[in-house]
Amino acid sequence: MNAPTALSHLVPQVRQRDVPTTLVEGLKARFGDRCSTAMAVREQHGRDESSFEVPPPAAVVFAESTADVAEAVRLASMHDVPVIPFGVGSSLEGHLLAVQGGISIDVSRMNKLLSINAEDLTVTVQPGVTRKQLNEEIRSTGLFFPIDPGADASLGGMSATRASGTNAVRYGTMRENVLALEVVTASGQVIRTGTRARKSAAGYDLTRLFVGSEGTLGVITEVTLKLYPIPEAISAAICSFPSIEAAVRTTIQVIQLGVPIARVELIDSNTVRMVNAHSKLGLRQEPMLLMEFHGSPAGVKEQAETVQEIASEFGGNAFEWAATPEERTRLWTARHNSYFAAVQSRPGCKVISTDTCVPISRLADCLLDSVAEADASGIPYFLVGHVGDGNFHFGYLLDPNDPKEREVAEDLNHKLVSRALALEGTCTGEHGVGLHKMGFLVDEAGAGAVDMMRTIKRALDPKNIMNPGKIFAL
Numbered sequence: 001m002n003a004p005t006a007l008s009h010l011v012p013q014v015r016q017r018d019v020p021t022t023l024v025e026g027l028k029a030r031f032g033d034r035c036s037t038a039m040a041v042r043e044q045h046g047r048d049e050s051s052f053e054v055p056p057p058a059a060v061v062f063a064e065s066t067a068d069v070a071e072a073v074r075l076a077s078m079h080d081v082p083v084i085p086f087g088v089g090s091s092l093e094g095h096l097l098a099v100q101g102g103i104s105i106d107v108s109r110m111n112k113l114l115s116i117n118a119e120d121l122t123v124t125v126q127p128g129v130t131r132k133q134l135n136e137e138i139r140s141t142g143l144f145f146p147i148d149p150g151a152d153a154s155l156g157g158m159s160a161t162r163a164s165g166t167n168a169v170r171y172g173t174m175r176e177n178v179l180a181l182e183v184v185t186a187s188g189q190v191i192r193t194g195t196r197a198r199k200s201a202a203g204y205d206l207t208r209l210f211v212g213s214e215g216t217l218g219v220i221t222e223v224t225l226k227l228y229p230i231p232e233a234i235s236a237a238i239c240s241f242p243s244i245e246a247a248v249r250t251t252i253q254v255i256q257l258g259v260p261i262a263r264v265e266l267i268d269s270n271t272v273r274m275v276n277a278h279s280k281l282g283l284r285q286e287p288m289l290l291m292e293f294h295g296s297p298a299g300v301k302e303q304a305e306t307v308q309e310i311a312s313e314f315g316g317n318a319f320e321w322a323a324t325p326e327e328r329t330r331l332w333t334a335r336h337n338s339y340f341a342a343v344q345s346r347p348g349c350k351v352i353s354t355d356t357c358v359p360i361s362r363l364a365d366c367l368l369d370s371v372a373e374a375d376a377s378g379i380p381y382f383l384v385g386h387v388g389d390g391n392f393h394f395g396y397l398l399d400p401n402d403p404k405e406r407e408v409a410e411d412l413n414h415k416l417v418s419r420a421l422a423l424e425g426t427c428t429g430e431h432g433v434g435l436h437k438m439g440f441l442v443d444e445a446g447a448g449a450v451d452m453m454r455t456i457k458r459a460l461d462p463k464n465i466m467n468p469g470k471i472f473a474l
Contacts, residue, residue: 012052012094012435013469016101019058023079027061027103030071034062045086045104048096051350051398051406052435057084057098062106066182066190066221072105073219073465074188082465085215087128087154091161092353093434095214099469105219107156113137114222122179122196124224127156134225143227146171149430150336156220161432162212166335169255169388170262170294171228173430178211182222186461196224209456214432215467217460231262231294236322236331237304239311240286244268244371244383246314247287248364251387253310255360259303261388263292268371268383271338278341279334284318289387290335292328335384342382342395349380349397352409356420357391357429366423367392370416377408391429418443433471441472 027035036042037059046056061072076083082102089096098104110126111133117123118141125134130152134145149158149165157163159181164173171177180194193206210217241247244266251264267275267288276283291307293300308319322328334341343349358366367385374381374394385392394416396409417427417440427433427440442450450472457464457474464474 012054012097012099014054014099015469016055017080017082019081019101019103020079023075023081023103024059026075027059027072030075031061031068034064034068036060036062042104045084045089045096045106046098048089048091048094049351049353050092050094050097050434050436051352051400052094052097054097054099055101057102057104060086060104060106062109064109066184069105069107069184069219069221070188070190072103073184073186076103076465077187077463080463080465082468083219084467085156085160085219087157088130088152090151090153091157091434092355092431093428093436095161095432095434095467095470097435099435102465107219107221108154110221116141117196118143118227120196121227121229122224123227124180124222125155126222127154127159127220129155131155131158138227141227142230144230145177145225146228147174147177150339155223155225159211159220159223160213160215162430164386164389164391164430166263166265166332166386168386168391168430169264170260175208175211177226178207178223179226180224181207181210181220183210183218183220185218186463186466190221191218194224212432214434214470216457216470217466219466233297233300234262234292234294234328235300235304236290236292236328237307237319238283238322238331239289239291239308239316239319240284241288241311241317242286242315244287245364245368246316247289248367248387250289250307250311250314250316252360252363253314254307255388257306257310259306260295261291261303261307262294263290264386264388265290265335266383266385266387266392267335267338270380271342271382271384274341274345274382275334275338278344279337281330281334289316290331292332338382338384339395342397346380346397348400350400352396352398352406352413353431354394354396354413354416355391355428355431356417356425357389358420358423358425360388360390362423362425363387363390363392366416366419366425369419370394370412373412373415377412379405379408379412386429389429390425435470438472
């Protein structure tokens with residue numbers, strides 16, 4: 001394996017490039033008070049939800065238009081200075097960290113819906129629009145955007161990391177739901193990729209190239225997305241199980257039988273305990289599946305009955321409905337708050353979050369061995385999973401003052417990813433590579449494929465200024 005676990009390798013390589021005062025002066029002349037060098041602002045833009053810590057960027061530019069982004073990138077390019085795009089700061093793998101210094105371009109003020117084409121089921125937005133904002137603003141059209149990574153992430157960031165989440169088993173990921181992009185390249189040029197048409201055979205698929213590029217090829221300034229009709233009927237249910245294996249076997253059976261379930265989330269007993277304490281719930285402290293069904297009233301009823309029958313074969317019990325919108329929201333809010341519930345359970349802790357995905361038939365093989373290893377380690381953890389598509393996450397809760405715990409957690413992650421790759425899975429189902437999984441990418445894709453990625457990077461960003469030091473080393 002190419003991802004070492006020795007403690008010296010758990011800290012990102014920081015090789016700060018010089019940021020000339022002439023560049024900072026030029027940015028301040030162009031952007032005025034929308035260019036900040038205040039330490040508090042820089043520190044806010046120099047960290048994300050990962051456990052890494054590096055020096056903050058030298059300056060932060062608050063962009064309000066594509067022209068702003070293009071001008072900031074053009075000025076940075078003139079001085080060979082790195083550029084790091086920033087949305088809301090919810091990434092988990094160190095994507096936002098200025099490991100080579102540079103400037104942060106904050107696009108959170110670019111938060112307008114530019115066009116809604118309800119008859120075509122598409123919408124075009126600026127990158128700072130968040131998923132909750134989008135769904136709130138299009139509610140009156142009878143449409144919704146289904147990709148739900150949990151955090152209220154920006155759609156530009158979700159595109160850049162190829163995010164997915166709880167609805168992916170039915171609606172796919174950002175890869176399937178981004179139709180077109182506007183991107184500012186490393187030279188400051190503005191290009192467009194794709195159209196509002198649902199398919200195209202015209203040339204290279206540049207949209208897919210930028211979706212998942214993690215800011216290393218350009219800054220996304222517009223996103224055109226697919227929308228979906230709000231289902232006629234939505235129903236949620238929870239079901240407790242005597243073991244994680246029983247819950248996983250139920251999930252595998254549901255997917256293999258082709259039940260069109262919209263969401264199926266695994267929560268282990270540790271997470272149930274933490275969520276109960278945080279959200280003041282009374283869920284049974286056992287492994288649990290949280291499910292949601294979309295469709296017609298008859299279709300939803302049939303889906304739920306089928307799943308309930310399958311669950312009973314594996315010892316599922318306490319199958320409970322959440323039919324009202326308020327009850328569904330309460331349950332899903334508790335699920336989405338599981339990260340914060342876990343952090344609250346060990347005050348002052350740092351979290352290392354894993355993110356593997358395997359073919360659905362190998363889910364039990366991967367997950368059960370990983371649970372046994374985590375239990376034996378003694379490290380407190382929580383486990384959640386979008387198990388309908390084979391994706392799951394351990395969150396290891398570490399004492400930041402105990403380096404040994406960090407080494408143990410990284411060793412657990414190393415074994416988990418190695419197992420997933422051996423089962424023909426991936427080192428990251430949705431969080432992205434960032435800093436944390438650069439070595440694993442070589443193991444997964446192979447040296448030849450990673451060299452091809454480097455070739456693309458060098459061709460599109462010859463000065464290596466677009467979020468350098470992420471995905472792979474040059």
